[in-house]
Amino acid sequence: MLKDLFGKRKKYASIPSDQAKSDVPEGLMQKCIGCNKIYYRKEMKKKLNVCPNCDYHHPLTAWERIECLFEEGSFQEWDEQLITSNPLNFPDYDEKMEKDRLKTGLNEGVVTGKGTLEGNVTAFAVMDSTFRMGSMGSVMGEKIARAIENAKNESLPFIIFTASGGARMQEGVLSLMQMTKTSVAIKRFSDAGGLMISVMTHPTTGGVSASFASLGDYNIAEPGALIGFAGRRIIEQTIREKLPEDFQTAEFQLKHGQLDKVVHRHEMKKLLKTLLNMHQNGGDVS
Template identity: 85%
Template sequence: MLKDFFGKRKKYASIPSEQAKSDVPEGLMQKCSKCHKIYYRKEMKKKLNVCPNCGYHHPLTAWDRIESLFDDGKFQEWDENLTSGNPLDFPDYEEKIEKDKKKTGLNEGVVTGKGTIDGQATAFAVMDASFRMGSLGSAMGEKIARAIENARKESLPFIIFTASGGARMQEGVLSLMQMTKTSIAIRRFSDAGGLMISVMTHPTTGGVSASFASLGDYNFAEPGALIGFAGRRIIEQTIREKLPDDFQTAEFQLKHGQLDKVIHRHEMKSLLRVLLEMHKKGGEVS
């Protein structure tokens, strides 16, 4: 009898994991990339995709970030339909762009516009690494430059959240030109007395880190964000030295004077509100 009982348990335990997984609705759970604990996806969304156990900051989509920061109904998007072409006739480039449009619901890897954060008006650009890895192409550079120009004309502060793997190789030198275009727009904005706040999220690399991401009056980052130009392996091969384990993390950049502050995502909105209010009132915060 006991033999039959344990035999049944063994038979039950041998059910393929694929069959067991089929009983769980797809997309219901999410595993932390760092500590590997599993949570309900809805729970993670409430936490702004920050792991409750280890604090790891998982990526946010552009719209999830916008919704977490801006007041309801106080938001206006700019250049929504601006999208990439294929100026160099790069093979399969247009098909990849269309695939990313369907996957993300975006026309390009950045959302720009203006809105209010606890009543404080600001222009903004929020990059989304799920669209072509946030790579900097002609359309993205144009959208960011236009947003900065609009901020200057409307005398608004400008906040940018960066997330990028670098320049978009399918557009060649036209992609690299966006570094100059956006930097010039920021210079005009700064000369006109504009306030720019840059928040670097994971990852901010390549041409983006070497241009507009690092040109803020305030340069912030989220915890653990990878920030740098070339990759670790390339640098180690070039200088023939082993780099520190925390090299190119937000914390490393802060320690070496490249950032003003590393900010937890849950504290981001309140800090931005304080800065916007402070600069609006000439340094006085209520």
């Protein structure tokens, strides 16, 4: 039997590589970016896209994040219909946006709404790095600002999961204006006594890291997340110094006081529940 088994393996190994690859259904397997091990996608999904071997946190789409945090059937989406235009007539921008809409099923790189997390109703925004690398344009800023205003009007806490390459260059100064718009919305929310929890995931950079991502009452991050404004090479060329290997990682930011906590994805729901209970139930964290 062993002879037959190894014989079959040898026979399979002799099949041309192109034919062997065709025998594996597309999208069935996933390679870990951290350790290069290969897993079934279903297995990775059960682990919330965290590698069982090296613990690398692979990105989650906005809907994957929502599904793993909020109670089924409790989600109500806000402003789904808002779609980005091309105010500067940037070449090929409309075509690229349409391609991303078809690829992701989203109209913009952020999903906003409210839902129930472990018994707590909360407003939220979840950015999706698969849509234009989570870049911040005018519609993204508008959706986040509206979500914060809705949270204020309904006296709900607000949780945001950030993932972004920064401001969207195709919209020029209009994208940069969203830094101010969202920051003002957060200030009004805070003045009204609102609770904001910011969770930074990989990557959170540029204008997003320099505005709403860093303005939470609690600023936390996933392990290994890249968090910063300018890129490493630009900084090194400017200051003419070599930066530490872990520069701009979540762990580096925590060490230097820029974060309150680095939280494993498998522990995130538990921590958010604790924070929400603490603020909504008079300090009762049970």
